[in-house]
Amino acid sequence: MLVEEIMNKDVVTLKPDHSIKEALELLNEHHIKHIPIVNDQYSVVGIISDRDIRDAAPSTLEKQKNQAILDHNIESIMTSPVITVHPLDFIEEIASIFYEHEIACVPVTKDNRLVGVVTEKDLLYTLIQLTGIHEQSSQIEVKVPNKAGMLPAITKIFGERKINISSVFIYPFKDDHSQKIIVLRIQTMNPMPLIDELKDKGYEVLWPNIPGLSQ
Structure with a gap:
């Protein structure tokens, strides 16, 4: 089975100059855990996760300091460079990437442009279907x-x-x-x-x- 058969094409993205607060709001609004960061050409330049935001933000007890952190650009905490895959890659290769690199989401790119994402949950669901x-x-x-x-x-x-x-x-x-x-x-x-x-x-x-x- 190919990546293009299981990838999510409706991808929520942000640009590097968006704030951490905007990223947090999108994560909560769409009930997702990862957001690819793209440039004007829609090339992937980074990725951010809910864990990245939790690690960056101090305790909620320090409300004023916490707000200041959330106003920073996501470029300051995003992961870069990013591991990506191609729509014609096999899902077995995705499983190996998730395991070896201990990640839970990979952007899918074609001609250096973002065309989808695959999450660990997508892959697990597909493997369950394949087992019958x-x-x-x-x-x-x-x-x-x-x-x-x-x-x-x-x-x-x-x-x-x-x-x-x-x-x-x-x-x-x-x-x-x-x-x-x-x-x-x-x-x-x-x-x-x-x-x-x-x-x-x-x-x-x-x-x-x-x-x-x-x-």
């Missing part, structure tokens, strides 16, 4: 050797039973690179006959591990 967990379904986890042909062999069994697969994920088994876990979410509320058949064919079903089924 929002649909009525069952999950099966099968441990297989890490070699070619295992996924087609497993899915063939599902196809023969005419069971629709909502999603498939594959990840390594612990620290054993010779094994993989295939996680399938399927559109049936009674996976027991399928689990029984998988075990009869010699596959190790890790989940659900239901007592009484064939070993």
Whole structure:
């Protein structure tokens, strides 16, 4: 899936000479946590978050000093330079950026102009949709050797039973690179006959591990 499919195109922006107070008002008004800062060409020159404002402003007990800080330009506290992504980047790359740089929002730019934003919440929602967990379904986890042909062999069994697969994920088994876990979410509320058949064919079903089924 591409960034352009999940990005928010209706972006609230400010310029560097706007005040911290204006940024705070926009954050509260739109119920958002980040505002890209752009120049006259609509290029991203910085980004500000609600945390940046909290860190900059002193205690509310110091009301007069607090007001003076809020009158400063946001340029004084914005993060710059800014990590950006392209609309045709893959969402997996966004997840890696969020994790490695410990950020929760990235502006999306094309031809050096802001065209959208993606937040950590947007990405999490999309990943939930991709897992198929929002649909009525069952999950099966099968441990297989890490070699070619295992996924087609497993899915063939599902196809023969005419069971629709909502999603498939594959990840390594612990620290054993010779094994993989295939996680399938399927559109049936009674996976027991399928689990029984998988075990009869010699596959190790890790989940659900239901007592009484064939070993």
